[in-house]
Amino acid sequence: MRRPITNGNRIGIRVLILIVSIFVSWRFTMAFAQADPAADQQQLLRLNRATFSPSEGAWWAMRDMEGVLRFVLTDVYLCAPQPGQDRDAWLATMREYREQRRAGGYVPGTGRFRDVISLNFQGKGYRGWVRLVDELGKAYALQPGDRLRVTVEARWLAGNNELCLGFDYNDAESGKWQGWSNVVETFEIPQDGEYHRLTTEVVVPEGAPAGTYLKPLIGMDTAHNPEPGQLEIKEIDYQLDDAERMEAVRAAIGDQRLAPLDQATYDHPGRAWMTGAFTCHFTFMYDLSFYDPEAGEYTLDTFLADGEREFGGYDILLLWHAYPRIGLDQRNQLDFYRDMPGGLEGLRELVNDAHDRGVMVFINYNPWDVSTHREGMTDEEMLAALVGEIGVDGIFLDTMSGDSPVLRQKLEEVRPGISLAPENNLTVESLSICNGSWAQWLGDSDCPPGLEHRKWLIPRHMRWQIARNNYTHRDEIRRAFFNGSGMMIWENIFGVWNRWNASDRRVWRRAAAILHEYQENFASDAWEPFYPAYPVPSEGPDALYKTDGIFINRWPGERATVYTLYKKEPDVSPHSWYGRSFWHQATYVPLFDVPYEPGVQYYDLWNGRPARTERQGDKVVIHGFLDRLSGLGCIAAVPEAKMDEAFHAFIEKQRLEADQIPVADDLRGGIESPLEIRPFEHTEPGRLDQPPQGMVAVPGGPVRVQVTHQRRECGCYPDPGTPADQWEKFTHGTPHNGQVRHDYTVDVAPFLIDEAAVTNAEFKRFLDESGYQPRHTKNFLKHWPNGQMPAELADHPVVYVDLDDARAYAKWAGKRLPTEEEWHLAAQGTDGRKWPWGNEEPDADRANTTGATLPVRDLPASRSPYGCYQMSGNVYEWTESERSDGHTRFCIIRGGSYYSATGSDWYMDGGPRPCDHHAKFIMMWPGVDRCSTIGFRCVKDVAS
Numbered sequence: 037m038r039r040p041i042t043n044g045n046r047i048g049i050r051v052l053i054l055i056v057s058i059f060v061s062w063r064f065t066m067a068f069a070q071a072d073p074a075a076d077q078q079q080l081l082r083l084n085r086a087t088f089s090p091s092e093g094a095w096w097a098m099r100d101m102e103g104v105l106r107f108v109l110t111d112v113y114l115c116a117p118q119p120g121q122d123r124d125a126w127l128a129t130m131r132e133y134r135e136q137r138r139a140g141g142y143v144p145g146t147g148r149f150r151d152v153i154s155l156n157f158q159g160k161g162y163r164g165w166v167r168l169v170d171e172l173g174k175a176y177a178l179q180p181g182d183r184l185r186v187t188v189e190a191r192w193l194a195g196n197n198e199l200c201l202g203f204d205y206n207d208a209e210s211g212k213w214q215g216w217s218n219v220v221e222t223f224e225i226p227q228d229g230e231y232h233r234l235t236t237e238v239v240v241p242e243g244a245p246a247g248t249y250l251k252p253l254i255g256m257d258t259a260h261n262p263e264p265g266q267l268e269i270k271e272i273d274y275q276l277d278d279a280e281r282m283e284a285v286r287a288a289i290g291d292q293r294l295a296p297l298d299q300a301t302y303d304h305p306g307r308a309w310m311t312g313a314f315t316c317h318f319t320f321m322y323d324l325s326f327y328d329p330e331a332g333e334y335t336l337d338t339f340l341a342d343g344e345r346e347f348g349g350y351d352i353l354l355l356w357h358a359y360p361r362i363g364l365d366q367r368n369q370l371d372f373y374r375d376m377p378g379g380l381e382g383l384r385e386l387v388n389d390a391h392d393r394g395v396m397v398f399i400n401y402n403p404w405d406v407s408t409h410r411e412g413m414t415d416e417e418m419l420a421a422l423v424g425e426i427g428v429d430g431i432f433l434d435t436m437s438g439d440s441p442v443l444r445q446k447l448e449e450v451r452p453g454i455s456l457a458p459e460n461n462l463t464v465e466s467l468s469i470c471n472g473s474w475a476q477w478l479g480d481s482d483c484p485p486g487l488e489h490r491k492w493l494i495p496r497h498m499r500w501q502i503a504r505n506n507y508t509h510r511d512e513i514r515r516a517f518f519n520g521s522g523m524m525i526w527e528n529i530f531g532v533w534n535r536w537n538a539s540d541r542r543v544w545r546r547a548a549a550i551l552h553e554y555q556e557n558f559a560s561d562a563w564e565p566f567y568p569a570y571p572v573p574s575e576g577p578d579a580l581y582k583t584d585g586i587f588i589n590r591w592p593g594e595r596a597t598v599y600t601l602y603k604k605e606p607d608v609s610p611h612s613w614y615g616r617s618f619w620h621q622a623t624y625v626p627l628f629d630v631p632y633e634p635g636v637q638y639y640d641l642w643n644g645r646p647a648r649t650e651r652q653g654d655k656v657v658i659h660g661f662l663d664r665l666s667g668l669g670c671i672a673a674v675p676e677a678k679m680d681e682a683f684h685a686f687i688e689k690q691r692l693e694a695d696q697i698p699v700a701d702d703l704r705g706g707i708e709s710p711l712e713i714r715p716f717e718h719t720e721p722g723r724l725d726q727p728p729q730g731m732v733a734v735p736g737g738p739v740r741v742q743v744t745h746q747r748r749e750c751g752c753y754p755d756p757g758t759p760a761d762q763w764e765k766f767t768h769g770t771p772h773n774g775q776v777r778h779d780y781t782v783d784v785a786p787f788l789i790d791e792a793a794v795t796n797a798e799f800k801r802f803l804d805e806s807g808y809q810p811r812h813t814k815n816f817l818k819h820w821p822n823g824q825m826p827a828e829l830a831d832h833p834v835v836y837v838d839l840d841d842a843r844a845y846a847k848w849a850g851k852r853l854p855t856e857e858e859w860h861l862a863a864q865g866t867d868g869r870k871w872p873w874g875n876e877e878p879d880a881d882r883a884n885t886t887g888a889t890l891p892v893r894d895l896p897a898s899r900s901p902y903g904c905y906q907m908s909g910n911v912y913e914w915t916e917s918e919r920s921d922g923h924t925r926f927c928i929i930r931g932g933s934y935y936s937a938t939g940s941d942w943y944m945d946g947g948p949r950p951c952d953h954h955a956k957f958i959m960m961w962p963g964v965d966r967c968s969t970i971g972f973r974c975v976k977d978v979a980s
Contacts, residue, residue, distance in 0.1 A: 079187070080285060081273045082145030085463070086292050087172060088272060090153045092871075093164025097154040098489075099267070101147075111151075112461060112478045113486025116566045116587060124567060130565065136494055137464065140296035145271070151271050157196060157256040159264035165255035166269060167204065173883070175288035176274065177281055178203070180250075180328035182240040188254060189233040189271035191224040196265025200257055200261050201225040206550065207249040209812050219240050221261040238654075238665050255963035272489060297737065298468040302446075302496040306453015310430075310471050311496050312555035313351035313396065314548050318504075319344060320356050320527035322960040323923055326378060329961055332812065334377065334965040336389050346536075346704065347525055348545040348552075353390060354398040354432050355383075358405075360530050360748045363943025363960055367966040368408040370418055371400065373426075375963045383455060384426045397428040398457070403436060404940040420446040423454060430455035430472070436700075438466025453553055462490055467617060470498070474500040474524060479503075480515060485587050485602045487565050488519040498560045500524040504652050505770055509540045510606075510666060517547040517668055518589060518602040520558030529706065530925040531750040531958045532769045538702040542668045546693055550598070550641050550670050553686055557593035567599065570626040570657060586662070588628055595683075596672040598641070599658075600836055601627065606667030608687040624648055624659040630673065632656050638681065644691030671746045709760075710753045710767060717917050721979040731976065732862075732903045736786035739861045740866075743778040743954050746945070747771065750926075752956050754920055755780040773810050773941065782857050785980075789862045790973035792835040792847060792892035792905040793913060800825045802845050810841055814963030831891035833911045833971035838962045839927060842914045842972040851974035853916040856928045856954065858975055861932070863908070864902030864951035872900035872907040883909035883948040884934040904973075907931050909948030911971040925959040933969035 064180065066568045081087055090096060099109035104126060106115040117126040119559065135151055136142075144151060155164045167173075168708055178184065186201060201221040205214045206819055221238045227934060244250055248692055256265060301307065328335050331560045343350040358372040367375070374380055401419055410416050419431060431447070433439055434459040447454045459471030466473075478501075480486030491499055493644035498714060501512035510522070516523050523544055527535055536544075551558060565831040567590040578771050585604035590597065632654050638647040640660055648659040662669040674683065724733045744753070749769035754780055768777055799817075802808060816821065839846075839853075848853045854862070863872045873882050881905075882898045898906050907913075909932050917928040934951030945955060945970070959965055 039250050060124060080275055080282065080820070081172075081289070082143055083269065083271050084144035084151055085290065085415075086144070087169060087289065088166050089169055090166050092165050093157050093162055094153055095680065096151050096157050097153050098149070100133070100149055105149075106135060106483065107489065108482040108486060109478060109480065110461075111489055112462070112475070113480045113483065114489055114492065115220045115483035115486065115567075120223070123566065127566075130545055132493070135492055137294075138297045138299075140294040140888060141433070142294060143292050144294055149778055150270075152268050155199075155256055155265075157265045157267075157473075160258050160262040163255065163257040163259075164872040165253045165257070166272065166275075167253045168251050170206070170251075172285060172288050173204075173206065174249055175285045176251075176276065176282070177284070178250040178276075180240050180242045180244065181415050182276060182278075183237055184240055184252065184400065184803040185235065185237045185273075185275040185277075186221070186231065186252070186254075187271065187273040188269065189231055189482050190223070190227060190269045191226050191231045192227045192267035193229065193268060196256065196258070196261055196263040197225045197267070198261050198265075199225060199254055199262075199269075201236075201265060202253055202257075203240065203244075204251040204253055205244050206251055208247050208249050210289070216253070217243060217250075219257065223259070225267060226860075226978060227301075233271070242774075245785065295465070296469070297464075297493060299450045299494060299496075301471050302494065306451045306454055307471055309396065310455050311559040312552060313472070314522035314555075315343075315347055315350050315544075316352040316500050316522060316524050317347075317350040317356060317523055318397075318502075318528075319353045319355060320528040320530060322531065322925075322958050323528045324920070325923065327960060329746050329925070329959075330920075332377065332961070334382075334386055336393070337384065340390075340393055340395065340706075346541045346545075348523070350395055351522075352396045352398055352430070354400065355428075357823065357922050358400070359402060359434075359942060361944065361964070362405060363937035363940075363946060363959075364933075364955075365969040366409045367824050367967075368411065369400075369405045370411065370422055372964065373408060377961050377963065379814075379963075380422075380425045387427050391963060395586075398432050398455075399423070399426070399430045400434055402434045402942070403493070404434075404942050406939040407937050413732055417445045419443065422451050423447055424450035427451070428454075428742070430457060433458035433470070435459055437461060438463045439471060441470055444469050449671055456616050457500075457597050464490065464493065467494050467497060472962045473499070473521050474502055475499045475515070475521070476504075476524075479511065484516045484604060485515060485888055487517075488521060490911070491521055492563075492565070494521070495561060495563055498522055502526060504529050505534060507534070509536060510543070513540060513544050513547060514602060514666060514668060517551070517602050517670075518587070519564070519800040520551065520589070520591060520600065522551070523548075528923055529749065530769060531926060531956070532767060533707055533921055533923045535702075535703070535705045535707075537716045538704075539665055539697065542693070542696070542698075543663070543668070546642060547666075547668065549686070549693070551692060553641075554591070554593060554596060554672075556846050557591040557596070557598050557638065558933075560591065560593065563594040564592070567628060570628050582715050586627065590702045596674045599628065599671045601662055601669035601671065603662045603667035603669075606662075607664040614726075624661055626650075626678070627669075629655045629657045634677050637676060637866065639672045639674055639687060640667065641672050641690060641933065643694040644687050645694075647671055654786070659941070685759050706922065708920060710763070710919050710921045711756065711758070711896045713855070713916065713920070714920075716852060716919040718851055719975075719977045722788050723975045724788070724978045727788050728859070728976070730791055731788045732791045733978075734746055734787055734789055734858070734862050735785050736900050737866070738859050739784045739866075740756065740781045740868075741778055741857055741860050741954050743860075744775050745953055745955065747774045748944070748956070750956055750958060752776045752778070752936050753928075782863055784855075784857050786978050787854075787858055788976040789858070789902070789904060790851075790979060791903055793911060793971045794842075795831050795892055796820075796825050796834045797830040798839070799834040799845060800830075802848050806844075806848050808841075808844055808848070810838075810844075810962060812875070812962040814961075815966040816841065816965065819968065828914050829889070831893070832889040833892050834912060835968050835971050836966045837920065837970075837972070838965040839874060839914050839959070840962070841966075843916075844973045845973075851976045853914055853972060854975040856915045856917045856930065859907075859913065859915050859930050859939070860951065863900050863904055867901070869901075870952060871948075872904065875899055878909060878948040883953070885909075890936060896938075903954040908950065910934060910968055913973040914970060918959070926956050927959060927971060928954050929957045930954050935969050 098107035114533040437460040456470040461769040463475035501516040567588040650657040751767040754766040912929040935942040936946030
């Protein structure tokens with residue numbers, strides 16, 4: 037029931053109207069329709085991305101208010117003209133929209149083409165809300181008792197038709213959400229599918245916690261009505277009868293007119309190459325095919341040769357360096373590049389070598405890296421400095437949807453013409469700044485084939501399709517080729533190998549060859565989408581060959597006019613072993629017709645052969661067929677004057693590719709078993725009843741290892757005994773915040789273990805007596821200034837040693853590193869305790885809370901059941917658990933450390949870690965693998 041509005045003891049006319057409204061409709065709180073025809077002109081807020089923020093089950097969607105164009109997946113794709121729709125009128129509208137959006141100058145949320153908010157409320161347990169942006173929320177300065185007039189224009193689509201109004205409580209300093217008022221008002225949207233403008237007036241409720249500000253929100257919530265429903269919101273407006281605050285809101289809104297889409301970014305000659313960069317390789321630098329740890333060098337030549345043979349070559353290498361390793365110690369993302377083999381000088385040499393081979397190089401930027409070592413400069417300045425040092429051609433913007441002009445400006449000062457490409461779906465506004473972007477997990481199932489919206493706006497913009505975890509990439513390839521766009525080749529997903537299958541590799545080779553050959557066509561405004569397919573009669577022999585499932589894009593150009601063809605339903609499943617074109621067995625059907633032009637010949641570029649044509653008056657009908665596996669094809673109309681030697685060589689290359697006979701097995705890039713650890717040597721046996729000084733005895737027996745940890749997109753090893761067809765539940769890394777749960781039992785022989793981690797003093801003695809010198813010295817004992825051990829660190833755990841350094845010490849000492857199961861038993865014992873000392877949570881008596889290492893025998897209350905010190909929270913510890921799947925090496929570290937990176941869920945786990953936790957440590961080379969937070973302790977075998 038509506039809350040009455042009061043103003044002292046006076047009751048105004050609005051209150052009377054509200055009371056009448058309550059009396060007429062006692063069961064539901066009804067909104068009354070806006071009757072003022074001038075209301076739209078008085079509207080303060082416009083529904084756009086600068087004003088409102090949808091979340092959870094609400095998202096932005098683009099609409100043509102006249103219904104000619106249909107946008108899907110928010111605004112990623114445009115649909116083909118619908119059956120019966122005037123295609124010429126549709127194309128004219130497409131061009132009108134493009135020119136209008138390029139010109140800018142209008143306020144988003146007005147006019148024919150605008151953003152709306154789609155609410156797809158899933159029902160019980162779900163919600164979907166639309167909130168004011170924080171700056172505007174603060175400008176309203178709402179107080180309990182304020183009368184707020186709320187206007188909504190929305191339409192009902194399905195199910196639940198109630199829109200709810202409430203108020204968020206946000207911390208006045210940080211802006212963090214502190215709670216909400218619950219629903220204070222509802223709108224019932226008429227169930228006729230039409231937009232309705234409804235207005236109500238509410239009193240801002242009491243009850244906001246101290247130190248918060250109130251912010252109105254509109255949406256659907258299971259706490260009020262769990263019935264699923266779909267609504268679409270076109271307008272939201274909030275008004276107060278307070279001229280001063282309304283003026284403050286107007287000032288906060290500012291000038292929201294859209295800036296023109298500035299194509300100067302694309303005009304720069306230093307970025308012209310990007311229009312032909314169709315194949316970008318996501319290069320996980322830890323991959324054994326990219327860096328050989330035995331040889332100690334990058335293997336660029338063999339790496340690129342594989343790319344040429346399997347994918348038709350790479351245009352870009354994206355050098356991924358830090359995640360999922362970052363956060364284990366204080367190193368920031370730039371430090372990881374510095375610590376790569378050869379340092380920044382080595383990277384500069386690598387970049388130059390790639391350039392010599394015609395390949396461009398991108399580096400990666402992680403904006404979420406906020407709490408590791410700070411550089412004393414802004415991120416923009418840091419990136420500009422790095423680009424200046426190593427001379428890369430672009431920056432990949434991880435987790436971002438665009439960027440500000442500040443980064444572009446800083447980069448142009450050191451590397452004019454550098455490219456920017458964000459991971460998330462690029463905002464249209466950022467087309468002016470970013471000349472490339474990912475189309476990641478952006479399927480077009482709502483209206484295949486979808487027309488790439490951003491590429492339509494600026495055809496010179498490079499989009500890379502990517503669905504990294506898919507086993508077949510056929511759908512991405514189809515979208516990319518049809519839209520004249522690119523592919524991201526990503527097989528090593530942060531240490532999880534997901535090989536492209538042979539069929540996909542071959543299909544992309546054929547597609548990429550055409551895209552590269554006619555790249556100027558695919559970057560031209562002359563692009564004519566959804567060219568008409570040939571009309572097949574409904575009766576007669578030709579009726580068997582329907583083309584209503586074939587879609588065509590026309591790409592005019594100086595050397596040829598290219599037609600990319602897409603069949604909605606390919607003939608062969610993507611999971612079939614192989615799909616040859618079988619051109620010699622194919623049934624040719626009429627595909628499309630074109631006006632007759634003398635001196636023009638037609639070629640099937642997909643199969644490398646002349647196309648079959650039929651003259652019909654002033655038309656030429658093109659006959660052909662589409663690839664059975666991919667559902668793709670390509671025809672070119674080529675003037676005879678352009679059919680030179682290079683053209684015929686290209687046709688011959690495509691013919692040879694089409695005629696290639698597949699092999700029975702795909703031998704490229706297989707997986708080795710990640711079950712088995714690297715073999716190690718046992719020690720001379722000691723006596724369990726007479727442990728050497730500093731060691732403790734651990735009886736053997738069955739050890740149950742129950743460990744749970746975040747997948748972090750890198751997965752882990754399978755439990756012993758897991759069948760190969762079930763490895764993926766361990767090895768796969770998605771979802772990022774999902775959990776890997778190990779639960780297995782192994783028999784462990786009795787052993788002796790160091791009661792404390794190896795100290796700096798003990799490691800110094802090893803160096804003095806053995807003369808040990810690692811092959812690669814980068815970061816070796818980095819915490820020892822000039823190689824001299826600080827006396828005050830003598831009893832602290834030695835760090836900045838890699839797995840091989842630790843093995844060398846252990847061997848010198850007549851010991852070895854513990855297996856993970858041995859370490860687990862020594863820490864937890866047999867009673868299943870959570871922490872080495874018991875089930876009490878860490879405190880200053882049991883775990884290191886100082887932010888730096890402690891002497892290894894401090895905190896006696898930290899001792900495990902067998903007397904081991906600090907097996908949680910001083911430093912992580914190496915275990916003898918090195919594995920490889922043939923592409924990435926890794927080992928397991930245990931115990932947690934004194935350091936914990938904060939501010940992002942993407943960091944590795946830090947701080948004290950319980951007995952049921954371990955971390956997968958991806959290995960590359962000593963300079964990267966030596967950390968300030970990893971030490972070790974040793975074990976010794978005992979006689980049977």
